[in-house]
Amino acid sequence: MPEHTIGTEEEWQAAREELAQLEAEQGERNAEIRKRRRELPWVPVEKDYEFDTEEGRKTLAELFDGRSQLLAYNVMFGPDYELGACPGCTSLADGLDGALVHLRHRDVTPICFSRAPIDRLLAYKQRMGWQFPYVSTYESEFPFDFGLAMTEKQAQGVPEVQEMIDNPPGWLEEWSAQVGAELKDGLREAPGWIAFARENGTVYHTYTVTAPDPFVAPYFNFLLDRTPKPQPEAPRSWRKDEYPD
């Protein structure tokens, strides 16, 4: 017998309809939050930032590639990571390419940022077969100014980070081995999305969301939330070419 509760179609329908009420409530709350996000003030970006891209040095305004909105996912891939980006961030990035053309036609330029040097980002991009533009924030103040990375000193001032470094759970030790960085360096990168608008030559910062948030997680988590069997609690991730069989 299956380990799960078995029901008739009628029982399932009744339970499903009850669930639909909660799903509708979630949809309403989500719509309200979307509205509030758009109401946040825009903050002009005063500093001049430059980045290494596949096509040479570019300013923040140039990263928009002619569109008026820039949405970047910050992949945890610091200069100290010897073996590649965070596998969880890598899994998230695996879900982006299918949306690129659709977003570009909605006046949005999607990209990814990481702090490792551009050569390493491009080699990793090739390994993963990605299409999206991958931009390096190496040696720029940008990730520190926008909360996408911490200096060693900043990290020492965050008790939660120090606790994870001093007493790492098993999955985090495994993660450290996967990226090839000590936790004191590995945990200085912040996974998250950052949004900018560009109007009449001015760039504005509009929104940032960092982990933990359901959108700072691989797209397939939405599907795993709807599959019959629970997944393990520990947040372990693998790159798609490194799954243990």
Place this chain on the structure above:
Amino acid sequence: MTEHRIGTREEWEAERSKLLEREKELTRLNDELARQRSELPWVPLDKEYSFETEEGTRTLAELFDGRSQLVVYNFMFGPEYEAGCPVCSSIADSFDGVLAHLAARDVTMICVSRAPIEKLLAYRKRMGWSFNWASSEGSDFNFDFGRSHTVEEVSSFLEGGASPGVSKFAAECGTDPAGFLEEGPGLTAFALADGRAHLTYASTARGLEPLMVYYGVLDRAPMGRNEGQSPEPWFRRHDEYATVG
């Protein structure tokens, strides 16, 4: 300058942290929803369904492909369609990126449509996809799970006339509104236990929004979805967007 409200970094921080509280409430609701979904009873299926696939005729149990969980995306591509639904196509653009990750978690994901298998495979080739696609032509599968509708059912939806969106999509699929609306989109999840397939979860319409990766990104972009009150559908197949724009 911009018409949007401009703020200082401090103003943004203050409003952002208020919004973060709302976002966290929504995350807790999402967690509760996931818990309730996992408590739905499993419904053993009495009927044998068979499908045409690239590799020949397969039963529903065989579509699990050796894993114990199956997620079906019900892709709108009816027998009368010349090409798949543009919105389903935009959703399916993200599937190839998740297959390996789902497979490693004991989940097989496929698409099912009612058009003949040759049409499905030709369209898959045109779109450059690699996920498995099964045809339920001649099977009750789509009707039993509420994904396809009879001519009589469709004519009652169409009594007030077809909306401009439906007429446009129907034309793009090479069919009329009645033929187009015979199919509906959905996500249906199954578990295999004791050699038998069980229905575990099903969702349609707004419940499919999380599959639209671009909406998740647009919901964090400065202008949001920007679709106006009565949206003229902007979705195109990825090879049918105007080259400029």
